[in-house]
Amino acid sequence: MKFLHSKSRLEALSDGVFAFAATLMVVNIGADTNITSFKDELPNFISFAVSFFVMMGIWKVHYNFFRRTNYIDNWIIALNMILLFTVLFYIFPVRSLLSTGFGGQRINIDEFSNIFQLYSIGFSLIFLSFCLMYFRAFKNDKNLKLLFYSRHFFIFIIVGIISFILAKFQIGLRYGVPGFVYILLGPLCYFHSVKFHKKHNLEY
Amino acid sequence: MKFLHSKSRLEALSDGVFAFAATLMVVNIGADTNITSFKDELPNFISFAVSFFVMMGIWKVHYNFFRRTNYIDNWIIALNMILLFTVLFYIFPVRSLLSTGFGGQRINIDEFSNIFQLYSIGFSLIFLSFCLMYFRAFKNDKNLKLLFYSRHFFIFIIVGIISFILAKFQIGLRYGVPGFVYILLGPLCYFHSVKFHKKHNLEY
Amino acid sequence: MKFLHSKSRLEALSDGVFAFAATLMVVNIGADTNITSFKDELPNFISFAVSFFVMMGIWKVHYNFFRRTNYIDNWIIALNMILLFTVLFYIFPVRSLLSTGFGGQRINIDEFSNIFQLYSIGFSLIFLSFCLMYFRAFKNDKNLKLLFYSRHFFIFIIVGIISFILAKFQIGLRYGVPGFVYILLGPLCYFHSVKFHKKHNLEY
Amino acid sequence: MKFLHSKSRLEALSDGVFAFAATLMVVNIGADTNITSFKDELPNFISFAVSFFVMMGIWKVHYNFFRRTNYIDNWIIALNMILLFTVLFYIFPVRSLLSTGFGGQRINIDEFSNIFQLYSIGFSLIFLSFCLMYFRAFKNDKNLKLLFYSRHFFIFIIVGIISFILAKFQIGLRYGVPGFVYILLGPLCYFHSVKFHKKHNLEY
Numbered sequence: 001m002k003f004l005h006s007k008s009r010l011e012a013l014s015d016g017v018f019a020f021a022a023t024l025m026v027v028n029i030g031a032d033t034n035i036t037s038f039k040d041e042l043p044n045f046i047s048f049a050v051s052f053f054v055m056m057g058i059w060k061v062h063y064n065f066f067r068r069t070n071y072i073d074n075w076i077i078a079l080n081m082i083l084l085f086t087v088l089f090y091i092f093p094v095r096s097l098l099s100t101g102f103g104g105q106r107i108n109i110d111e112f113s114n115i116f117q118l119y120s121i122g123f124s125l126i127f128l129s130f131c132l133m134y135f136r137a138f139k140n141d142k143n144l145k146l147l148f149y150s151r152h153f154f155i156f157i158i159v160g161i162i163s164f165i166l167a168k169f170q171i172g173l174r175y176g177v178p179g180f181v182y183i184l185l186g187p188l189c190y191f192h193s194v195k196f197h198k199k200h201n202l203e204y
Numbered sequence: 205m206k207f208l209h210s211k212s213r214l215e216a217l218s219d220g221v222f223a224f225a226a227t228l229m230v231v232n233i234g235a236d237t238n239i240t241s242f243k244d245e246l247p248n249f250i251s252f253a254v255s256f257f258v259m260m261g262i263w264k265v266h267y268n269f270f271r272r273t274n275y276i277d278n279w280i281i282a283l284n285m286i287l288l289f290t291v292l293f294y295i296f297p298v299r300s301l302l303s304t305g306f307g308g309q310r311i312n313i314d315e316f317s318n319i320f321q322l323y324s325i326g327f328s329l330i331f332l333s334f335c336l337m338y339f340r341a342f343k344n345d346k347n348l349k350l351l352f353y354s355r356h357f358f359i360f361i362i363v364g365i366i367s368f369i370l371a372k373f374q375i376g377l378r379y380g381v382p383g384f385v386y387i388l389l390g391p392l393c394y395f396h397s398v399k400f401h402k403k404h405n406l407e408y
Numbered sequence: 409m410k411f412l413h414s415k416s417r418l419e420a421l422s423d424g425v426f427a428f429a430a431t432l433m434v435v436n437i438g439a440d441t442n443i444t445s446f447k448d449e450l451p452n453f454i455s456f457a458v459s460f461f462v463m464m465g466i467w468k469v470h471y472n473f474f475r476r477t478n479y480i481d482n483w484i485i486a487l488n489m490i491l492l493f494t495v496l497f498y499i500f501p502v503r504s505l506l507s508t509g510f511g512g513q514r515i516n517i518d519e520f521s522n523i524f525q526l527y528s529i530g531f532s533l534i535f536l537s538f539c540l541m542y543f544r545a546f547k548n549d550k551n552l553k554l555l556f557y558s559r560h561f562f563i564f565i566i567v568g569i570i571s572f573i574l575a576k577f578q579i580g581l582r583y584g585v586p587g588f589v590y591i592l593l594g595p596l597c598y599f600h601s602v603k604f605h606k607k608h609n610l611e612y
Numbered sequence: 613m614k615f616l617h618s619k620s621r622l623e624a625l626s627d628g629v630f631a632f633a634a635t636l637m638v639v640n641i642g643a644d645t646n647i648t649s650f651k652d653e654l655p656n657f658i659s660f661a662v663s664f665f666v667m668m669g670i671w672k673v674h675y676n677f678f679r680r681t682n683y684i685d686n687w688i689i690a691l692n693m694i695l696l697f698t699v700l701f702y703i704f705p706v707r708s709l710l711s712t713g714f715g716g717q718r719i720n721i722d723e724f725s726n727i728f729q730l731y732s733i734g735f736s737l738i739f740l741s742f743c744l745m746y747f748r749a750f751k752n753d754k755n756l757k758l759l760f761y762s763r764h765f766f767i768f769i770i771v772g773i774i775s776f777i778l779a780k781f782q783i784g785l786r787y788g789v790p791g792f793v794y795i796l797l798g799p800l801c802y803f804h805s806v807k808f809h810k811k812h813n814l815e816y
Contacts, residue, residue: 003679009623011213013671016631019220020428023228024635026292049289056285059217063281067207077675081668085661088638215417223424224632227432230496253493260489263421267485271411419621427628431636434700457697464693467625471689475615 005072010080017084018059025051025095047098055091061130069137069146076133083129090122109173116167116178124160127153148196155188209276214284221288222263229255229299251302259295265334273341273350280337287333294326313377320371320382328364331357352400359392413480418488425492426467433459433503455506463499469538477545477554484541491537498530517581524575524586532568535561556604563596617684622692629696630671637663637707659710667703673742681749681758688745695741702734721785728779728790736772739765760808767800 026048062083097115134150137143159182165171167178196202230252266287301319338354341347363386369375371382400406434456470491505523542558545551567590573579575586604610638660674695709727746762749755771794777783779790808814 003676006623006675006679008212008620009627009675009678011210012216012624012627013631015213015216016220016424016628017635019217020224020632020635022288023221023224023292026296045293048293052289052292053285060281063210063213064207066213067210077672081665084634085664088635088664089657089660092638212416215414216420219417219420220424220628220631223421224428226492227425227428227496230500249497252497256493256496257489264485267414267417268411270417271414416620419618420624423621423624424628427625428632430696431629431632431700434704453701456701460697460700461693468689471618471621472615474621475618 005077007066007070007072010072010077011066014062014080014084015059017088018055018062021088021091022052022055025055025091047095050098051091051095054094055087058087058126065130065133065137065149068149069141069143071137071140073136073140075136079129079133079136083126083133086122086125086129090119090126094119109170113167113170113173116173117164120160120164120167120178124157124164127156127160131157144200144202148193148202151192151196152189155192156185159184159188209281211270211274211276214276214281215270218266218284218288219263221292222259222266225292225295226256226259229259229295251299254302255295255299258298259291262291262330269334269337269341269353272353273345273347275341275344277340277344279340283333283337283340287330287337290326290329290333294323294330298323313374317371317374317377320377321368324364324368324371324382328361328368331360331364335361348404348406352397352406355396355400356393359396360389363388363392413485415474415478415480418480418485419474422470422488422492423467425496426463426470429496429499430460430463433463433499455503458506459499459503462502463495466495466534473538473541473545473557476557477549477551479545479548481544481548483544487537487541487544491534491541494530494533494537498527498534502527517578521575521578521581524581525572528568528572528575528586532565532572535564535568539565552608552610556601556610559600559604560597563600564593567592567596617689619678619682619684622684622689623678626674626692626696627671629700630667630674633700633703634664634667637667637703659707662710663703663707666706667699670699670738677742677745677749677761680761681753681755683749683752685748685752687748691741691745691748695738695745698734698737698741702731702738706731721782725779725782725785728785729776732772732776732779732790736769736776739768739772743769756812756814760805760814763804763808764801767804768797771796771800 131150131153134146134153138146138150162184163178163181166181167173171177335354335357338350338357342350342354366388367382367385370385371377375381539558539561542554542561546554546558570592571586571589574589575581579585743762743765746758746765750758750762774796775790775793778793779785783789
């Protein structure tokens with residue numbers, strides 16, 4: 001006897017985590033705000049805004065995955081947990097880093113390298129989870145769109161790893177090359193999309 | 205191949221954010237309450253009550269939108285995110301401002317002007333999101349009720365901008381004119397409603 | 409054109425508030441726990457346990473209401489908001505009061521009277537919300553069970569008010585009479601139930 | 613007249629508690645993170661990771677229960693509350709204990725014994741809730757799989773109690789015997805599974 005998986009519960013848990021993390025980010029901004037200090041909050045505002053919309057972006061990717069497939073098994077649940085863990089572990093330090101960054105604090109070249117390494121790992125881990133979730137769903141649904149997205153997010157992982165290596169060996173770090181390398185995502189994803197759709201005779 | 209949007213997930217995320225923000229507002233009230241200080245909490249009580257019911261009011265407007273249409277696309281999701289962001293960014297400072305206000309702290313005329321400017325922007329942004337969400341839904345559902353609400357919330361934006369301008373140039377600020385201007389919402393919405401229903405031969 | 413109300417969203421918002429408030433209550437317990445202090449946490453443990461299960465009890469009453477009717481309108485939404493507000497406003501001070509109480513701090517007779525007054529008001533407000541919600545639902549569903557529960561919770565309000573009056577005039581306060589008066593709920597609800605079911609020929 | 617229980621609301625409340633507790637665990641990590649201290653966060657990282665995945669493991673067991681049965685009554689709701697209470701009460705101290713543990717702080721043998729006692733009680737209570745929930749559901753559904761899981765989690769309780777006794781009388785505590793005793797879960801559950809399936813002629 002088989003028991004059905006409940007997509008709605010996994011979504012509810014994930015939505016809960018995203019909603020709380022988004023809300024918690026803003027809490028300490030207003031905590032000791034008084035009237036005069038409100039203008040000084042600009043670096044906090046920008047860092048909160050960036051983290052909030054990054055988080056909502058990840059939520060959107062998560063949301064898209066569960067629109068595209070109804071297949072759920074223990075592997076997808078486990079990958080979803082790893083995704084949530086990575087998001088939670090990264091999002092709060094991201095905000096405080098951004099906040100100190102916009103606050104104008106000076107950092108040296110080694111610290112700069114460390115930051116890029118840490119966030120390249122986080123970036124790669126998040127999209128590794130999505131890549132494997134799509135691949136796992138594809139193995140069962142046999143829907144080519146799922147394979148397409150699995151490969152699409154694989155490009156994200158590769159670019160994250162390139163950024164990590166550049167940051168590790170401090171190649172062009174002074175000019176922000178490990179950051180600018182993410183621009184590669186645009187053309188790479190475009191070429192992959194064109195090739196994939198031609199090969200499998202898919203519509204866009 | 206098209207994948208359906210999931211209204212329930214967008215609602216779940218939004219409900220999570222609203223529920224969490226409402227709960228967090230009350231937390232620091234009780235944190236260091238002991239028996240004797242309970243009576244001194246009156247300014248906190250009022251500011252919590254006002255922020256809580258303002259928030260629940262915004263939730264009700266949000267709830268009404270999703271009752272009136274089932275149409276969801278990426279634009280509506282993006283506008284919903286901006287709405288949540290504005291609510292989260294404003295609600296906590298609102299509470300602490302109210303709390304210091306009821307606590308009897310003196311503020312000068314420039315600070316008073318700044319407060320009105322900031323909250324007029326927030327007010328306008330929240331209803332701009334709703335106005336555009338209704339308009340986007342109308343473009344697809346072609347339900348005249350949706351156009352009505354889009355224009356209804358457009359009046360809110362206008363009044364918010366008038367309040368901002370009055371506060372900016374400190375016109376009648378000493379008598380609270382930028383605050384009283386919100387009374388205009390009543391007659392303006394009434395006239396709009398009468399005109400709109402007559403023009404399109406709609407029932408109320 | 410009428411738009412349907414969404415029971416699930418109101419439930420989701422309420423469940424969110426209950427879930428977060430329950431979770432938040434426990435947070436500061438573990439925050440600075442180290443190994444040696446764990447045993448000293450007994451008063452915190454008891455106060456957390458009492459507040460948690462009181463809260464879950466209120467959740468259960470809320471849950472029962474929405475099982476018994478599908479009727480929702482703006483009145484029920486507004487009453488639900490007032491209920492959530494009262495719960496949030498009371499639950500955190502309850503915990504800290506219990507915590508100081510079990511911590512063995514001495515309080516004088518006037519403070520003792522104030523506590524009973526405050527919590528009698530909270531108790532009455534919570535069940536006033538439920539009473540009116542059931543009555544509102546009864547007016548539309550015409551299901552006698554809903555009328556029964558409306559009157560059932562009306563008894564709770566009465567007992568809360570009696571407790572308030574006793575505490576206010578410090579009648580038997582030294583012996584905890586304003587607390588013991590809640591024992592009346594048992595026989596009063598029993599008599600009401602017997603009479604109501606006989607009068608309307610209802611089964612139990 | 614009977615009113616139906618709502619499985620979705622009980623799930624929503626539980627998911628809310630799990631999601632929120634998981635999110636809160638990570639919050640204080642990032643709060644005062646600056647660039648240089650990020651590397652020093654390793655003990656925090658490990659303790660957060662362990663607590664997060666323990667919590668997600670308990671969520672999975674909870675999720676499985678509600679997949680396997682649709683039966684809900686007041687007993688199951690009450691047991692579910694006790695489960696949530698135990699999880700909330702234990703998860704935050706677990707994290708801070710782990711965090712001090714990995715931080716290299718020295719603890720003496722009596723404290724070590726106390727920790728094992730406390731966590732054996734928590735472990736047993738969590739699985740006692742699951743055991744009784746499955747048994748309650750079995751009494752109504754008469755599905756042998758539910759009886760199997762009830763007995764399966766009964767083994768967990770027994771092992772928890774053995775660990776408690778070993779820790780209490782400090783038997784082999786120096787070598788971590790009360791911890792290693794949990795390895796017994798593997799063979800015991802395997803034997804139980806084989807015997808149960810043979811006796812009732814069930815497939816795996």
